[in-house]
Amino acid sequence: MMKTLLKVDEINTYIDQFHILQNVSFEVKTGEVTVLLGRNGAGKTTTLRTIMGLNSASSGSVVYKDEDITKQNTHHIARKGIGYVPEDQGIFADLTVGENMRVAMQKEDDATKERMDWVLNMFPDLKKFWNKAGGQLSGGQKQMLSIARAYINENDLLLIDEPSKGLAPIIVEKVMESIQEMKEKTTIVLVEQNFYMASSIGDSFYILDDGMTVHSGKMNELKDDEVLKKKYLGIA
């Protein structure tokens, strides 16, 4: 039996008066890639934001490594080893690539240097454009920088929100390749609308619909479930 790294249990999250997440529950096993699927507006981003403490759950719990982190602030949650790659990438437009990396870095030890070597090797553009402003990068390069910023720290869990969004197919391949490699070292929760990517990388899935978790299972079973895919994902 694989160990549970993260357990989200019946969380309810409101944004203003809107009840966005309604008893969302899921479990993330150590070493797996768990994919959150569902249509636009289903609540995937809000789920990741609630885990990070950027939105607060009004009830329910988020337990990471057997510790209840539901009410902790984002800074503390990040320090516990949860990295977040937000949908809008969250990089500093006015800082150079190098400065974006330095600001993200929590330590300067050998392990961090090793991870830095890995990301620069994986994404040579980051090295090439080290002195270029974040805001001047292409969409793909911004995504690479955003992933690199989360990967540079000693995280046991990465939350990655729609990394393929708006990227050309060839760049999607590159991002996929990087996530495949990160998967060897880190547990991942991936929000991904691109079913090809989701099904290539994912081990388990949860489908969100209207702020609720409506289905879950193993990714290789979902691949062949045309009914489920059509009903909740709009994939014919």
Ligand SMILES: Nc1ncnc2c1ncn2[C@@H]1O[C@H](COP(=O)(O)OP(=O)(O)OP(=O)(O)O)[C@@H](O)[C@H]1O
């Ligand atoms: N700041 C906000 N104010 C009001 N409603 C919001 C806000 N942010 C999100 N919502 C609503 O919450 C619901 C869930 O949004 P969320 O972004 O979590 O969905 P999602 O599944 O990640 O979709 P997407 O892929 O479009 O980001 C949507 O109906 C959205 O309109």
